[in-house]
Amino acid sequence: MKLNNIQANAGQRRNRKRLGCGIGTGHGKTGGRGHKGQKSRSGGGVMRGFEGGQMSLIRRLPKRGFTPLSRNTFQLVNVGQLNSFESGSTVDAAALYAAGLIRNAVDPVKLLASGDCEVKLTVSVAKTSAAATAKVEKAGGSVAVSA
Structure with missing residues (x-):
């Protein structure tokens, strides 16, 4: 066995999706984003932690304590x-x-x-x-x- 003979196992590597490269790719037209809606737009999507408009978990949990900015950690x-x-x-x-x-x-x-x-x-x-x-x-x- 030599380094130039080594190959990946069959089925281990998979070609990446070529999004928006025509109808023949199977991922053309909408490019895997579906039709309309916030996630289909460029730059669209919700911010991290957004839960559909309900009060988010981080805001529902009680806040306790205080962290001083000038604490020395030895x-x-x-x-x-x-x-x-x-x-x-x-x-x-x-x-x-x-x-x-x-x-x-x-x-x-x-x-x-x-x-x-x-x-x-x-x-x-x-x-x-x-x-x-x-x-x-x-x-x-x-x-x-x-x-």
């Missing part, structure tokens, strides 16, 4: 996850991102105390718990809290 890293770094290295958001421990290097990072630190590290994070700081310092490292 990315959480546990002390036990830092053991993958070499002893004596500096751990910051960029290093954590490169190691795959956080989603991005922009949002602030908080260090939590789950697990044990077994390597000497210099950790630079936006926030830390007191227990996490104690565990890192017990292993001979240091924690710097940056804004």
